[in-house]
Amino acid sequence: xxxxxxxxxxxxxxxxxxxxxxxxxxxxxxxxxxxxxxxxxxxxxxxxxxxxxxxxxxxxxxxxxxxxxxxxxxxxxxxxxxxxxxxxxxxxxxxxxxxxxxxxxxxxxxxxxxxxxxxxxxxxxxxxxxxxxxxxxxxxxxxxxxxxxxxxxxxxxxxxxxxxxxxxxxxxxxxxxxxxxxxxxxxxxxxxxxxxxxxxxxxxxxxxxxxxxxxxxxxxxxxxxxxxxxxxxxxxxxxxxxxxxxxxxxxxxxxxxxxxxxxxxxxxxxxxxxxxxxxxxxxxxxxxxxxxxxxx
Numbered sequence: 637x638x639x640x641x642x643x644x645x646x647x648x649x650x651x652x653x654x655x656x657x658x659x660x661x662x663x664x665x666x667x668x669x670x671x672x673x674x675x676x677x678x679x680x681x682x683x684x685x686x687x688x689x690x691x692x693x694x695x696x697x698x699x700x701x702x703x704x705x706x707x708x709x710x711x712x713x714x715x716x717x718x719x720x721x722x723x724x725x726x727x728x729x730x731x732x733x734x735x736x737x738x739x740x741x742x743x744x745x746x747x748x749x750x751x752x753x754x755x756x757x758x759x760x761x762x763x764x765x766x767x768x769x770x771x772x773x774x775x776x777x778x779x780x781x782x783x784x785x786x787x788x789x790x791x792x793x794x795x796x797x798x799x800x801x802x803x804x805x806x807x808x809x810x811x812x813x814x815x816x817x818x819x820x821x822x823x824x825x826x827x828x829x830x831x832x833x834x835x836x837x838x839x840x841x842x843x844x845x846x847x848x849x850x851x852x853x854x855x856x857x858x859x860x861x862x863x864x865x866x867x868x869x870x871x872x873x874x875x876x877x878x879x880x881x882x883x884x885x886x887x888x889x890x891x892x893x894x895x896x897x898x899x900x901x902x903x904x905x906x907x908x909x910x911x912x913x914x915x916x917x918x919x920x921x922x923x924x925x926x927x928x929x930x931x932x
Contacts, residue, residue: 639922646689647682649699653707657760671741671749672756675714679732683923684822685710687851688830690919691844697834701764705778705829708760711753712786713822716795718750725799726877758783764833778829785825794818803882811884812853819859820852827851839913846909847920854902855927860885861895862931903928 654676661670685706692702721728721736722743728736738746761782764775784790794817801810827848831841863878864887878885886895906924910917 637918637922639919639926642690642919642922643681643686646686646699649689649703650682650685650706650710651677653703654710657704657707658756667741667745668749668752671737671745672752674740675718675731675737675749676711676753678734680714682710683855683927684713684826687823687826687848687920687923688833690923691827691830691836692834693830694844694915694917694920695831695834695836695840696916697830697836702830702833704760704764705782705833706826708757708764709782709822709826709829711757711760712782712791715750715753715757716786716791716822718746718753720795722746725795726881728877754786757786774832778832781828781832782825785821790817790821790825794821798883801884804884806884808889811886811889814884815856815886816849816853819856820849823852823855824848837913840915843909843913844920846912847906847924850902850906850909851924851927854899854906854924857886857895857899857902858928858930860887861892861899863887864892899928 658673658676659669661673663669688702688706688709689699693699717731718737720726721731722738729739730736736746737749741749758779761775761779764778786792794814797810798814798818801814824845827844828841831844836844860878863876863885878888886898889895890898903924907921910921
């Protein structure tokens with residue numbers, strides 16, 4: 637299969653849906669909607685929503701049925717980036733090669749744009765599923781799982797512990813907790829949402845969950861590695877900022893060569909999970925290789 641072509645096709649589908657779902661930029665108050673759209677359409681790989689669509693297709697489902705959920709997950713991811721870039725958090729001036737939201741619209745509007753995207757994501761999730769009782773029940777489970785991934789047991793928990801651990805010596809278990817929550821929880825929710833909406837069997841859902849957990853770990857370790865050795869022009873953001881803030885990362889804890897080995901091991905474990913059950917997993921397998929080999 638041609639992964640670059642698949643990524644472009646899915647990204648175009650997701651962008652068109654996001655443009656349709658989001659209020660227009662001139663909707664009152666225009667400042668808010670401009671700020672929301674600025675970050676949503678500032679670029680990016682659309683990796684999490686693509687995983688949702690790919691997981692749905694992998695188990696024999698229709699990607700269009702998973703599209704609202706996929707877009708909701710991208711809105712949650714974008715909100716998290718807006719807030720992550722704020723001076724009180726990572727204090728970044730650039731994201732995806734463009735000035736961060738608060739540098740363009742000010743901190744107050746950036747906070748509110750993030751709040752609006754997060755809230756609107758759950759409106760989109762409420763549109764997921766059909767009118768039949770089984771479809772509605774599945775949509776409700778997806779909504780609950782995505783909420784858990786984004787909330788105090790997921791992404792937010794990881795963010796708080798990440799901040800609280802800056803400059804401190806932590807153990808491997810705490811390091812894993814930070815990143816399986818801050819990053820991994822949304823990867824897990826994205827894949828499970830697509831699998832559920834695609835009609836996955838219990839065996840398929842279990843295998844895809846293991847795949848997603850290892851994929852999220854691989855993504856975060858690779859992200860940490862790129863902060864040490866990546867090209868700022870390709871990444872579209874500052875590098876070595878983790879060292880500046882004395883953050884606990886995989887290269888800082890294990891050393892760069894061991895971190896690279898751990899990323900590859902996580903990718904291998906993700907691929908192994910796909911072999912545990914039946915399904916059309918070529919895209920998901922290619923995505924695991926893409927993530928461990930990425931340079932931006």
